[in-house]
Amino acid sequence: MSGIAPADRFVDHLLAAGFDFFVGVPCSLVAPVIGELARRGRWVGETREDAALGVAAGAYLGGRLPLVIMQNSGLGVSLNAIASLHLPYRIPCLLLITWRGFEGRDAPEHLIMGEKMRGLLDLFGISYRAPAAAGLMDDVGWAAECIRATTLPTALVVRPGLFA
Amino acid sequence: MILSEALAELVPHLRDELCVHSNGYISRGGCAARDRAECFYMMGSMGLAASIGLGLALAQPARRVLVLDGDGNVLMNPGALASIAAAAPPNLLHVCFDNGAHASTGGQATVSDRVRLEELARAAGYRWVGRVESRAVLSCLAGEFLTREGPAFLLVRIALGPPGPPGPRVPHAPEAMTSRLRRALGVEP
Numbered sequence: 001m002s003g004i005a006p007a008d009r010f011v012d013h014l015l016a017a018g019f020d021f022f023v024g025v026p027c028s029l030v031a032p033v034i035g036e037l038a039r040r041g042r043w044v045g046e047t048r049e050d051a052a053l054g055v056a057a058g059a060y061l062g063g064r065l066p067l068v069i070m071q072n073s074g075l076g077v078s079l080n081a082i083a084s085l086h087l088p089y090r091i092p093c094l095l096l097i098t099w100r101g102f103e104g105r106d107a108p109e110h111l112i113m114g115e116k117m118r119g120l121l122d123l124f125g126i127s128y129r130a131p132a133a134a135g136l137m138d139d140v141g142w143a144a145e146c147i148r149a150t151t152l153p154t155a156l157v158v159r160p161g162l163f164a
Numbered sequence: 165m166i167l168s169e170a171l172a173e174l175v176p177h178l179r180d181e182l183c184v185h186s187n188g189y190i191s192r193g194g195c196a197a198r199d200r201a202e203c204f205y206m207m208g209s210m211g212l213a214a215s216i217g218l219g220l221a222l223a224q225p226a227r228r229v230l231v232l233d234g235d236g237n238v239l240m241n242p243g244a245l246a247s248i249a250a251a252a253p254p255n256l257l258h259v260c261f262d263n264g265a266h267a268s269t270g271g272q273a274t275v276s277d278r279v280r281l282e283e284l285a286r287a288a289g290y291r292w293v294g295r296v297e298s299r300a301v302l303s304c305l306a307g308e309f310l311t312r313e314g315p316a317f318l319l320v321r322i323a324l325g326p327p328g329p330p331g332p333r334v335p336h337a338p339e340a341m342t343s344r345l346r347r348a349l350g351v352e353p
Contacts, residue, residue: 021219021222021223023219044251046215046243046247047243047244047246047247048241048243050209050212050241051212051215051241051243051244051247052215053212053215054209054211054212054213054214054216054218054219054241054244055215055216055218055219055222055247056219057212057215057216057219058184058215058216058217058218058219058220058221058223059219059220059222059223060219060223061204061216061219061342061345061346061349062182062219062220062222062223062224062349062351063223063224063346063349063350063351063352064219064223066219080208080209080210081209081212083208084207084208084209085206085208085209085212088207088208088338088339089338089339089341089342090338090339090342091342
């Protein structure tokens with residue numbers, strides 16, 4: 001079990017780091033995290049990833065610090081929201097993006113985004129880390145610092161097997 | 165009734181509502197009608213005004229949030245109607261100015277003449293749904309609408325109006341709009 005991060009401790013860490021609004025579209029790689037958020041009555045499920053980013057932007061305008069969960073397929077859907085809303089308006093959020101297509105071992109529809117995702121994040125200037133279980137809690141702190149310093153979206157990329 | 169006339173009927177009734185304007189002519193017309201720190205003008209991210217309004221309404225349950233939307237925007241993100249109805253924030257009011265066209269890109273038709281957007285909102289489960297087609301009726305209804313328990317959806321059918329924008333470009337830098345709204349809410353120093 002040493003390679004698996006416990007979802008309840010992860011959620012505790014997010015709350016302790018100041019994240020207090022949780023919205024997104026599910027992915028199996030973070031199912032335990034979404035389950036834990038739902039159990040605590042804190043999960044807002046959305047229809048599309050860009051809509052989730054819109055809700056998160058509204059929450060930030062209203063004083064909350066949002067986290068947006070999405071599969072990397074949803075990063076493609078999200079690019080206009082990031083480019084025309086979050087970046088120009090300096091509206092931050094923590095993007096928790098699952099890495100389907102990791103190392104080319106996945107269903108065909110995930111392989112291209114799996115390979116291109118990091119390039120897209122770099123292209124849009126979104127700082128990210130892709131931690132192993134041992135570094136995850138520290139990287140939550142890094143992301144919170146990054147967001148406070150830049151007021152821009154910052155990402156944690158979830159490799160397969162991190163949560164289950 | 166054109167957009168500027170519809171806004172002229174609505175704006176005098178506004179008190180301290182947080183107003184999210186969708187992109188294009190609705191932001192320009194809304195800013196020209198009355199600009200306040202509580203107004204957020206979306207410049208891009210078409211379709212997301214209602215989603216932004218939902219997040220704002222959930223984060224600020226003690227404040228009334230008014231989304232000023234358009235038919236093109238609602239059609240681009242109709243899932244927002246479902247999300248709003250499901251979350252059912254009582255402080256969220258949603259107006260759709262429906263001119264049946266993408267006005268700012270040359271007046272290309274949308275499908276709102278055949279698909280009634282207020283019926284989408286009704287089917288989704290908004291607490292109250294209405295439709296007005298004349299300035300006289302809007303004049304009677306506007307003040308009452310703003311006091312309704314949300315989520316409430318008012319479709320205001322408007323004419324396309326003369327070519328050209330209803331006002332100058334929004335003069336604020338995007339990041340300045342973020343800060344002024346957060347300061348007005350007391351969540352940013």
